[in-house]
Amino acid sequence: MAKKKPIAILALLLSFTLLLAACGQGGNNTPTTGAAGTDSSKSPGEKIKLSIWHNFSGDDLRAKVVREQIEKFQSEHPEVELDAQAIPPDGYRQRLKTVAAANEMPDVFFVQSGTSIKEFYDGGLIQPITSVLDEHPDWKNNFISGSLDTLSFDGQVYATPLSGSATSFLFYNKSLFEKYGVKVPTTWDEMMTAVKTFNDNKITPISLGNKASWLAQSSILSSLADRVTGTDWFLKAVNQDGAKFTDPEFVQALQYFKDLADANAFQTGFNSLDNTQMEQYFAEGKAAMMIDGSWALTNMAAAATEEQLSQIDITVLPSVPGGKGDPNSMSGGSGGGLALSKTVTGDKLKAALDLIYTVSGPEAMQAIADSNSIVTYKVEPDQSKVMPLFYKAFTLYKSLSLTPVYDAYLTSSATDAVNNGLQEVSLGGDPKAIAQKIQDAQARDLGK
Template sequence: MKKFRKIGVAAVGVLTLTALVSGCGTANTTNSTPSSSAPVPTGNAGTTGKLEIFSWWTGVASSKALKALIHVFNEKYPHVQVINEAVAGGAGSNAHAVLASRMTNNNPPGTFQVHAGNGSLYSWVQAGDLDSLNNLYQSQGWLNKYPKSLLNLITFNGNIYAVPVDMQRANVLWYNPSIFKKYNLTPPTTFSQFFQDAKVLKAHGITPLALANHGNWETTLLFSDVLLGTVGYTDYNKLLHGQMSWNSPGVVQAANTFTKMMQYTNSDASALHWQQADQLVANGQAAMNVMGDWAQGYFKTTLNLTPGKDFGWAPTPGTQGVFSVVSDVFALPSKLSASQKAVALNFLKVLGSAEGQKVFNPLKGTFSPRLDANPSDYDAYSQAAMKSYQKDQLTLCIGQGAVNPGFTTAFENAMAIFVTNHNTKQFIQSIENAAQTNPLS
C-alpha cells in the first residue's frame, strides 16, 4: 500500500494519464476491459433533450445543494429538461438497488452518484457499464485540478471513470461545546480520554455518545473510525487492501473498544436515523456523535446552528493526521445513446467546475475537492477540513461503498449481530470470512 502524498497547488503540474496511475495512491490495475473514452460534446451537442440525475440526495441540505447545482446547469443549458431521480433511504442502499435494476434492464439514468474507491464504482467498471472520462478531464484541464491521491481512487487501468463533486470526512467527532465547557472537558484525542469524559458525562445524566443505527451503516462507520484509531494508518490500509488478516490483535482490540463504547450510548439507537443522533447533540441530550461531515449540513441548514459556537468538531480518537475520505462522484453509463451522453457530459462539466462546486458544497456542508477551491467560500468547519484534506494522509472507510460491495454488506450484517450480542470472537470470524469470500486486494 503506497502512502498518499500531499500535493499542493503550486506543486502540481499537468499530468498524463500514465503518470496519474503510476503515482501515489491506490489505482486499481486488475484486468478488466477498458471502455473507450466518451467524446466531449462540441457545438450544439447536448444542449437539448432530457437528463436524469440519479442520487440518494433527499435530505434538506443535500437536496438544496443539488437544486442549486441544477440551476447553474440550466442557466448554461436552458433547453435541457432535468429530471431529479433521487431515491430516499438507507444512506444510498435503496438507491443502489433501484440503480442495479435499471442498469440490468438497459435503462440507465444519464448520470448517477457513487462513492470514490474500489467498491461500488469499480464494480460498475468491471461490468463494462461505464465509459471512461479521459477526454473530459483533458478538455476541461482537470488533471491538475484534483490531487493524484483522489484521482487514483476513480482511476482503473489508466482510465478515469467519475467526476468528484464534494469531499467529506468520515472520521469526525461532533460535540456540544456548552456541555464540554460546563464540565471542563476537551474533545478526546485518545480512547482513554474518551472513556474518562464518558464517565463524567454519564454521572451527570448526559448520554456521552449519541448513536444511530437504523441502517447498520452508522455503526459500521463508527467501527471503521475506532479501527483506524486503534491500528493506525498503515495497518488499517493493509486490512482494507487484503494485505493483513482481520484476525489480527489490533482488530480484536478495536472490537473490544467498540463494545465498551456501546455502554455509553443511547438505548434507542436502532430506531434512530443519523440526523436524530445529531439532534440529540444539538439539544444537549448527548455530548458527542461520530458521523461524517455531512452532519455539518444538517447542523447548519436544517437546525440553523453556527459552527464553532453551537457545535464543535475534532478528529475521532487516535486519527489525528489522517483524513478518512468519502467523496461523492458521478459516472457516465456506457449504454446511453449518443445524444444522451452529450447531455450527461455537459452536466458533468458543470459538476466538476469551480463554479458548480462553489454553489453546491457550502449548501451541503461539504467542500470542493478541487485544489483551486477558495477557502473563503466556506465556513470555519469546512476551512479546517480543507486544510486537513490537503496535508493529511488520505484513506477510505469500510462502509459508504468505498470497498468491495460484497464485503461491505457482509460486514454490516456482522455488525448488526455484534451490536446486539457483543461476541467479539464471532464478529472477528465473520469479517475474516467476509474478506476471504470477497477479496479486498
C-alpha cells in the same frame, strides 16, 4: 493520503452478473435502450432525452447546490428533456442495483468512489469521462493530487468527486464539557472517563444514528480501527495478502467499539435512528459528542440555530494504547461523483458530458465549498458564506493525513458483514465471531 494499492478483482454483484448475461462481456457492451437510459437516436427537432439520478435529495446546503447546478444545465439546454430524480440516500444504492439488473440504468448517475464505482466498471456498465476533463485542463489540473485515483481505472477517469470525504470528525458540545468539568478526550482512557461522567449526569455521551448500518462503520470503525492496526495492515487484509480480519489487532478494534456500546455511550435505540435524527439530537444539546462525517457540517448549517452552532467544536478521535496508526489522521478521501452509462452515445453523449461538467466543474466546486462542504479541489471557501465551525473543520482537514474508509475498499459482502457485525456487536455480539464473518466474506469474494 497514501495512494490506493491494487485490489484483487472483486466478485461482482449478482445483479450485475445477470445484466452482463443480457448485455455482453465487460466493456464491450453494445448500446441498448432501457426505461431510464434511452437510445440516443432522434428525429430532427426532437428533444434529446437525458436522465440523471442522484441522492442529493435533502434540505442541506450541498444538496441544494447540486440541484441548482442541474437546474442551471436545464435552463441552458432547452434542446434537452431532462429527467432528474433525487432519491433519498438510504435507499439509493439498492435502487441502482435494481435498475442495473433490469437493464434500465439512468444515463448519468451519482456513484460513490472506491468499491461502489468499481463494481459498475467491472460490470461494463459505465464509460470514461476523460474527454470532458481534457477539454477543460484548468478544471482537470485543479483537483488535489490523488483525488481522482479511486474514481479511475486503467488510466481513464470515470467520475470526478463532488466533495471530499472526511468521515470521522469528533464533534463536541463545549458547554456540556465545561459544565461537568470533562476534558476533551485525546486518549482512549479519557474517552471512557468522559463517557462515564456524562452518563453519571444523565447526558448521552455520544449521539449515534446507525439505522442504515453504514454510519458506525464509516464514521467510527474506519478511523478507530486504523488507530489500532495502521493503514498497511488494513490494505493487506483487503487484498488477503499477509493479514486477515481475524488477526488480534482487528479484533481489538471491534472490542473498542463494543466497549463504547457496553458503557452506554450511545443513546437508547441508536440502531433505529437515522443520520439526520442523530445530528439533530446532538445539535439540541442532548448528547455531549458525535462522531460524524463532513456532511454533518452542511446539514447542521441548514438545520441548527446560531446558538446551537456556537456551542459546538470539533477535533479528531482519540489515540489508543499501543496503536500502530497515526493519531493525527482521519478516514476519508474523495467522495462520489457522476458516472456515465455505457449505453449513452451520439448527441446524448455530448449533452451528458455537458451536464457532468455543469454539476462538477469549477463553478460548482466553489459553490459546493461555500455550502459548508469539504471538496478535494483547490478552492478556498468564502468565509463570509460559511459558518465558523466549517472553516475550522476545513482547516483541520487540511492538516490531517487521510486513511481508508472501509466501505471504499472492502467488497460489498464484506462491507455488509462489517455493517451488520457492528450492529450485532453493539447488542452484545462476540467481536471474534464478527471478525470471522468479515474475513470469510472478503476471502470468498477474492477467491482466497
